[in-house]
Amino acid sequence: MKITSHKRCIIVGAGVAGIAAALECIAQGIQPILIEAKPYIGGRARSFVDKSTNETIDNGQHLMMGCYTYFLQMLERLGTTHLLKPQPAMKVPFYNADGTKDVLDASRMKGKNGVALGIWNLKRVSTASKLRALLLAAKIQFNLASYNGMSAAEFLQYHKQPQEIITRLWEPVILATLNSTPENASASLLVEVLKRAMFGSGDASSLLLPQAGLSVLFEPLENIIHQHGGSIMLSTEIKEVLMFDGNAIGVVTQDDREVRGDDVILTIPPRALQRLNIQQIVDGKAQSTLQEYVFSPIISVYLWFDKNFMDDDFAAMLETTTQWVFNKRKMIQTTKECLQQYPGHVSLTVSAANPIVHESAEHIAHHCTEELRKVFPAAHDATLLQYKVIKEKQATFLATPQLESHRLQVRTTVPNVYLAGDWTNTGLPATLEGAAQSGVKAVTEIIFA
Ligand SMILES: Cc1cc2nc3c(=O)[nH]c(=O)nc-3n(C[C@H](O)[C@H](O)[C@H](O)COP(=O)(O)OP(=O)(O)OC[C@H]3O[C@@H](n4cnc5c(N)ncnc54)[C@H](O)[C@@H]3O)c2cc1C
CATH class of the missing domain: 3.50.50.60 (FAD/NAD(P)-binding domain)
Structure with missing residues (x-):
């Protein structure tokens, strides 16, 4: 109307x-x-525009999802939807601190069945843990999962989720979507995220990456x-x-x-x-x-190298301070000068960053660079040329x-x-x-x- x-x-x-x-x-x-x-x-x-490199950067990397109805309608009205690159289906590489890799690949079937199959195909998680995770997902679908008044940690414990699936799946999801540890996050919001995004219909779970x-x-x-x-x-x-x-x-x-x-x-x-x-x-x-x-901080670390060392557009990192790494050279167009001077450019995200928020920018940048070198062997040969650490101390309210x-x-x-x-x-x-x-x-x- x-x-x-x-x-x-x-x-x-x-x-x-x-x-x-x-x-x-x-x-x-x-x-x-x-x-x-x-x-x-x-x-x-x-x-x-970052003054030292002349490169356009965000106050923090933002990811959108196919289930973002209102935000996508807003971009439609602005005429800028084409500046987002949608994944055909959710596909998230997970790197362990020792460099081994697993992929949550939901592309084999449409919608929530694809995500379920993606979880089932995870290689570094035991069958028992995957069954527990899928049982919980099914309960959530049919509104059978109790969560009233619980924290996400209590919810996962109540639904008998083994620690390995918490570490390798649920915790990264909670950090990324609620900017909180499982102990502080509301279970009802986690359930809403899982229903709408991960186990929503159609393209709901596809990630959209801004290209500008x-x-x-x-x-x-x-x-x-x-x-x-x-x-x-x-x-x-x-x-x-x-x-x-x-x-x-x-x-x-x-x-x-x-x-x-x-x-x-x-x-x-x-x-x-x-x-x-x-x-x-x-x-x-x-x-x-x-x-x-009360508010929860997000720290974003922008690193510029003399070479690119990443094949993926982005990846999640497990059991490291760095939680996400985005390969900006594959995501965003830049000037010829920036490309020549800094062939490698990544941005890293640390959500619920309270434990490191008081560390110096220099310490954070070098610590995260060391983590990258452990995870991506090719990063050993890359020299760090510039860095910028952005601390959004009141990034989001603590849910x-x-x-x-x-x-x-x-x-x-x-x-x-x-x-x-x-x-x-x-x-x-x-x-x-x-x-x-x-x-x-x-x-x-x-x-x-
Ligand atoms: C680093 C970071 C990463 C994030 N990553 C993601 C992500 O990947 N995906 C996602 O969906 N969300 C993400 N978010 C969250 C998302 O950015 C916010 O939820 C969203 O931008 C909040 O918008 P808002 O309009 O509610 O509030 P705000 O953006 O805070 O807007 C409020 C505005 O009001 C203005 N204002 C305040 N007081 C006054 C006044 N007295 N008079 C006039 N103006 C005033 C402020 O200057 C501000 O511009 C991230 C946030 C941060 C900080």
Whole structure:
């Protein structure tokens, strides 16, 4: 249904939730006024030019999946879907610390059966462990797996998962999708991820790799907003929601300018929200929930070498500090100069990075390089020329079982103020998909308010 109105909706925050909300406003005939504190859009999903190498890098490697309905719809609206390279089916090489390799290859059958067969064909896992994993997958499919209030670790123990399948399969999935150790992660979110992504239908489990810097994916937004009579204000921090008679009538910027609109969607993270006049927007219970949100870091390590040493596009690494390695030279186009100067370029991801977050960048870069040399023998002959370590200390909220039961809802106590963002009650972990879904849902609430 398309409703055309003359409404103006103020969207605070131009991360993925804000971008998705702005595009949904346009689709529904509402004029978006998108306001962002930083001089760029994208929030926690952005790219920039690294000064020492002149190469475009992301604030952290992002992976998408075939089940990302809302995020992919957002890229469709931006006209940038072609910048993602989809795998025909999920195929993930797993490297052990000693260099031996296993592959989770779901390409032999369509959908969840392919993933199940891929697990069955893992070579370095015993038959007994694979049977346990597949039994759990089947229980999840038929909603027979109990998980209420459990952590992912408790859930795996309750369902008798042997340690080797936890180490070689479940833990990497939990780290990658929930940015958490199994002990801290909510089992209900893990179950949702497994249902939607790994054991979803059709292409749900296929991975999609961006072939351009993340910011390039969102570049057309400004033009689209202007073409539809909306506006975008960068470098503009909001300090207050302007209230009149129990309703919002706009927002106030840090430099005391007023921006007026009919509805307000706040897509900013919990800490930023607490700096607004939050007592007027959510009730006491929601205010104390906001204080419960804690965050989990992700460290991204970009390494440039004098030669390429990897054949795969990307790979998971087991029992090492490094969890994922992405072969940027196979994924992203770059300049001739960068290719000549740095023929080898990889990015590494360390999720739930608390144990190393206080180490120096130099230490992390060299430690991870040593790990690569153990896993990829060809890396022994490659000289490290440059490195960049990015520590996103508040990469995502920590999705604990305690928090999961009462994440904040879209609606607030003010009839025309809505919340969105990956941390709201999306039923998903903090992901691009959760963020995009929350933005769209906030606009849907406006339409049916
Ligand atoms: C290193 C890293 C790797 C990741 N990897 C993946 C991945 O592989 N796959 C995946 O799906 N997800 C991944 N994620 C998670 C994903 O990036 C986030 O879930 C998503 O980007 C969150 O979007 P958001 O719009 O909810 O929040 P944000 O991106 O935080 O956007 C909020 C925006 O609000 C702005 N703002 C704050 N306060 C104000 C104010 N007062 N006034 C105006 N503006 C304000 C901020 O500047 C920001 O731009 C990763 C995240 C990180 C950090």
